Amino acid sequence: MEIHLVSSMTPDDENRLAPTVLAAIGRVLEGLPVSYSVRIETVTGDAIRHNHIAPAEDAGARPAAVVLENPILVS
Numbered sequence: 411m412e413i414h415l416v417s418s419m420t421p422d423d424e425n426r427l428a429p430t431v432l433a434a435i436g437r438v439l440e441g442l443p444v445s446y447s448v449r450i451e452t453v454t455g456d457a458i459r460h461n462h463i464a465p466a467e468d469a470g471a472r473p474a475a476v477v478l479e480n481p482i483l484v485s
Contacts, residue, residue, distance in 0.1 A: 424452040436460050443467070 419427065428450045435448050445464045451457040 421454045425456055428452055428458055432458055432460055
């Protein structure tokens, strides 16, 4: 999955808010049994990143399913 966010923030606002946005995304994903890497790059070229490796599954355990209700597809 790749997500792009376009905003009307100023470069200073982007740099100031990027860590907060990264933390919010991390809180959403941390409960899922998936590995992920999130990278935020601002218009000034500053970048921050957070990686998470899913815990190893128990033998015989099935991963939890993620169900999206009323998904919105944008083309």
